[in-house]
Amino acid sequence: PRPSDQSEGRRQESDWHSFGKMAEALIAEITACGEKVRVAKIAKEECTDLIEELKAKKIQYKECTGKDYQAPGARAPKEKKAKQEKPQKEKQKPKVSGDKKKTKLALQYTREGDFASWYPEVVEKSEMLSYGDVSGCYILRPWGYAVWEHITEWFDAEIKLLGVENCYFPLFVAKHALEKEKDHVEGFAPEVAWVTRSGDTDLAEPIAVRPTSETIMYPEFAKWIHSHRDLPVLVNQWCNVVRWEFKYPTPFLRSREFLWQEGHTAHADIEEANEMVYAILELYKQVYERLLAVPVIKGVKTEAEKFAGGYFTTTCEAYIAGSGRAIQGATSHNLGQNFGKMFNINFEDKDSKTKIPWQTSWGLTTRTIGVMIMTHGDDKGLVMPPRVAPLQVVVVPIPHKSVDPAALLAHAKAVERALRAAEIRVKLDARDNYNPGWKYNHWELKGVPVRLEVGKSEVETGGALLAYRFNGSKEPWAPTTGAGQGLLDALGAFVKAKLEEIQEKMLANATEARNKKLVVVTQWADFVPALNDKCLCLTPFCDEEEEEEKVKEASRNEAMDGADEDARTATSVAAKTLCKPYLGQTGLPEVPPIEGMACFFSGKPAKEWVLWGRSY
Numbered sequence: 001p002r003p004s005d006q007s008e009g010r011r012q013e014s015d016w017h018s019f020g021k022m023a024e025a026l027i028a029e030i031t032a033c034g035e036k037v038r039v040a041k042i043a044k045e046e047c048t049d050l051i052e053e054l055k056a057k058k059i060q061y062k063e064c065t066g067k068d069y070q071a072p073g074a075r076a077p078k079e080k081k082a083k084q085e086k087p088q089k090e091k092q093k094p095k096v097s098g099d100k101k102k103t104k105l106a107l108q109y110t111r112e113g114d115f116a117s118w119y120p121e122v123v124e125k126s127e128m129l130s131y132g133d134v135s136g137c138y139i140l141r142p143w144g145y146a147v148w149e150h151i152t153e154w155f156d157a158e159i160k161l162l163g164v165e166n167c168y169f170p171l172f173v174a175k176h177a178l179e180k181e182k183d184h185v186e187g188f189a190p191e192v193a194w195v196t197r198s199g200d201t202d203l204a205e206p207i208a209v210r211p212t213s214e215t216i217m218y219p220e221f222a223k224w225i226h227s228h229r230d231l232p233v234l235v236n237q238w239c240n241v242v243r244w245e246f247k248y249p250t251p252f253l254r255s256r257e258f259l260w261q262e263g264h265t266a267h268a269d270i271e272e273a274n275e276m277v278y279a280i281l282e283l284y285k286q287v288y289e290r291l292l293a294v295p296v297i298k299g300v301k302t303e304a305e306k307f308a309g310g311y312f313t314t315t316c317e318a319y320i321a322g323s324g325r326a327i328q329g330a331t332s333h334n335l336g337q338n339f340g341k342m343f344n345i346n347f348e349d350k351d352s353k354t355k356i357p358w359q360t361s362w363g364l365t366t367r368t369i370g371v372m373i374m375t376h377g378d379d380k381g382l383v384m385p386p387r388v389a390p391l392q393v394v395v396v397p398i399p400h401k402s403v404d405p406a407a408l409l410a411h412a413k414a415v416e417r418a419l420r421a422a423e424i425r426v427k428l429d430a431r432d433n434y435n436p437g438w439k440y441n442h443w444e445l446k447g448v449p450v451r452l453e454v455g456k457s458e459v460e461t462g463g464a465l466l467a468y469r470f471n472g473s474k475e476p477w478a479p480t481t482g483a484g485q486g487l488l489d490a491l492g493a494f495v496k497a498k499l500e501e502i503q504e505k506m507l508a509n510a511t512e513a514r515n516k517k518l519v520v521v522t523q524w525a526d527f528v529p530a531l532n533d534k535c536l537c538l539t540p541f542c543d544e545e546e547e548e549e550k551v552k553e554a555s556r557n558e559a560m561d562g563a564d565e566d567a568r569t570a571t572s573v574a575a576k577t578l579c580k581p582y583l584g585q586t587g588l589p590e591v592p593p594i595e596g597m598a599c600f601f602s603g604k605p606a607k608e609w610v611l612w613g614r615s616y
Contacts, residue, residue, distance in 0.1 A: 028564055030057045030069060105441045110379045115322040116571070123251045123373060126382045126446050136249035136256035142368070143446060146390035147369050148259065152238060154291060155261065155364065158283050162276070164234040164263060169216045171239075172207045177215045180342050186308065191243035193256075210310045214309075214335075214361060217264050218343040221359075228268055231357060234276075236263040240295045247570040252370025253327065253616050254570050260365035266345065266357040270334075273358035280362045281314045284330035287364065287408075292372040293385040293506035293586065294318050294385040295514050296329050299579025299611065304545045307361070311336030317578045317611070321513040324534020325571065326578050326613035327371055332362035375510050376470070382447025383470050385506055386499040392436040393419055393495060394443045398436045398455030412454045414488055415464055419452075422492025424499070424524045444469060449502055450495060464491060466498065470506055515587045522600050527612075528558045531575055536613040538581070538589055540606035542599035548577055551601050551612070570616060578611045 017051035033054045037047050038151055059067045106123065109542040123129055128144035140148070156166070172195065193209040196202060210216060217235075226231060242257050249255050263280065267273040281298060288294040296316040306313035316329035340346065340356035349355050376383040386392050397412045399405060419426040429439050436453075443451060451467040458464050463478030477494055514536075521527050521537040530537050541547075556565060565572060581588060597606040 001461060007314065026057060027069075030054065031564070032566055033057060037163060086616045087612050093206055105438075106447055107379060107381065107445075111322050111377065118322075118379075119370075119374060119377075120251055122377050122381055123370075128369070128373070128382070129251055134256070136245060136254075138251055138255055140259075143390055144369060147372070147384075147388045148366055151287060151291060151364075151368060152261070155283060155287060156236075156238075156396035157279075158286075159236055159263065162234070162279060163232075163501070164236050164265075166237065167235045168222075168237050168239065169195075169213055171210055173210055173213075173216045175206050175208060178208050180215060191245060193244045195454040208240075211241055211243045212361075212363070213237070213239075213241075213262055213264070214339060215343075217349060218345060218359075221264075221266055222343050222345045225266060225345055225347050227347055231266060231268045231347060232272065232276075233266040233357075234263075235265070236261055247568050250370070250570050250616070252373070257366070258365050260363050262361060262363045265360045266340075267359070268347070268355070268357060269351065270358050273334055273360050276360050277314055277334045277362070279331075280360075281316065284332065284362075284364060285318045287368065288316060288318060288329055288371070289507060291387050292368060292375075293387075293503055293510060294329075294371055294375045295507065295511040297581050297585060297588065297611065298581065299329070301579055302543065302545070302548060302577045302610070304548050305577055307331065307333040307335070309338055310334065310361075313337070315579050317581075318375070319373050319514040319517065319536060319613075320371070320616075321517070321534075322374060323571070324517065324531075324614065325616055326536055327367070327374075327616040328578075329368070329371060330364040331364075333360060335359040336360055376506060377447070380441075381445035383506070384447035384449055386449045389425065389447065389449050391425050391446075391448050392484040392499055393424055393428050393450045393452055394439075394448045395419075395428045395452045395454060396427065396436055396439050396443075397428075397430060398453055400456040403456050403459055408454065408459055411459050411462070415452060415454060415491065418488040418492045419495060421489065422496050424492065424495060426464050426498040440467075449499060452495075462488070466495070468498075468502060470502055470509075511587060512604070518587060518589055520589045520591060522597075524554075524601050527575070527600065528555055531555065531573075531612075531614055536578070536611055537575075538591060538609055538611050539600040540594055540597040541577075541608055541610040542602050542604040543580075543610065544602075544604075547602045549598070551575060554601075571614070573614060575612045576615050578613050578615065580608045581611050583609060 033050060037054055044573060094131045105125075107121055109121055111118050123144075124131070126143065127141050128147075129141055130139045132139055173481045175194075178192070187311055189494070192211055195207045195209065221233060224230060238259075238261050240257055240259050241262075244256055247254060265273070265276050267276065285296055285298055288296045296318050298314065299317055301307075301313040301315055302496065310333045312528065313331050313333045315331045316328050319325075320327060327393055335358075337356040337358060339359055345359075346354050346356050372385065372388070373382060376385065384390075393414045394413050395416050399408065399409050409430060412430065413545065416426055416428040429443070431439075434442075440451065447469060449469050450468070453465040453467060455465075458478075461478040463476060466477060468474070475498075477491060479488065479490060517533075517535045519530055519535045519537055521539050527539070552574045559573035565574075591609055594606050596607055599606045
């Protein structure tokens, strides 16, 4: 060929290479912009500019490549496309009629059709919370805060039985104190919010808003503890903390400010510290299972996932069937003697020897509420476990032309009195500006466990019709003979027993759903497919931090099929270790002894059975 032809060929090849790189860059920009639009819509934030930016990038992509932009999901294999068939889409926008259409009580999204959109919609429409002006900061409304109150009341009473006393420490921590423990500060550094100015004046030293309180409390521990007679120190505080999350916020699950309790203890020896760690872990399990009807798996975190600066971390891990993801429920840490060394906490033992105490810390947050909602909620709204429901029963009168309104209201009030006498949280909804159908939808959205309908036949029999939120069934109740307040008292005992039955069945249902998704995986080839099937994977693992990081990257790459993942996403497709579970727990698959087994990923000798999953 002529020299000019060769030059033209090289130029065309260079142009195609440039176009390819430009297309790749545009795909990454479109993906990132699309994620921002999705998050903004869920949070009901203004996103007109973002949408225009997204449109412009898609036009630019077409000009560059000569074809319309197609999202990665549109190029997915056929079996993945099947999940987005038309019947599924129709389900995502359920048809609503009557009162729901007029009052907008119906949810736009379904749990199965679009879980990521269903969840923020249900927490807002049910009046659990609303969105603050600052991204990632939420307003806990009375309906949501009441659930937190039930949790705090129960847990506070339980830790006091262990000898723990409540206290309160400042919100702020000095920079030099926070940075005293190297591993600890490195673990929290990306999330720390700093105060640098007072009015127009720069502070001499920045002050951190507490992400946790170890470095605030432990200088005081050094002043309190001198002798073995001063031990143990057992304190707890109910407070808020601020962690300026880089990832996209999710109501209750991932926010920049949240409520919690944090307990801190100091002990003479490791045995006593361990006893406290495991006692608290069991209480956390009871919060989830006894109060929230959410099954959890207890275990210990890997070295890579343990509390920064601690000795070891124990955890309760929950599973969300709707999304197929795990979520850390609560953690209880043995901090060892590391913080004692850093903050000069020591004591003289019985033999007059100077020793460093063993310390623990443990925390439970308002994340519990989000886990409860995700576990039990449905397409009608919340489904509240009776033990934490703000209202356990709502009484709804049903007017009828043949029934005297005064007699109907009198019977409804008698029912309410009987339930209140049985210490049931009950409300009579006698509002006459809403019809019974609207009230049914309203209280279903808010998740009240039992609705008592009182109409013509109930006035005649002196009874009530019970409607159960968790399964939609109904059951009539009537006194055996006659009517009157004395016989209605039996209704209180009947409903109380039913509430306990509902609580147990909700836990059983959630446990069954979780157990179906607990699988044993011994080969890498089965790992990501199991994650894609919304499973938690129990694997033999070499328990090395380097290999753990490799599993995360390999699972992300295989799931993304080479595409980049938004670094800010709170729902990564990468697998992570949840815990090294205590084997023998109810629901865990039976597994052989780990000795002699090979790591499912590296092929090295396995050291532990480790539970993996995609996680919030």
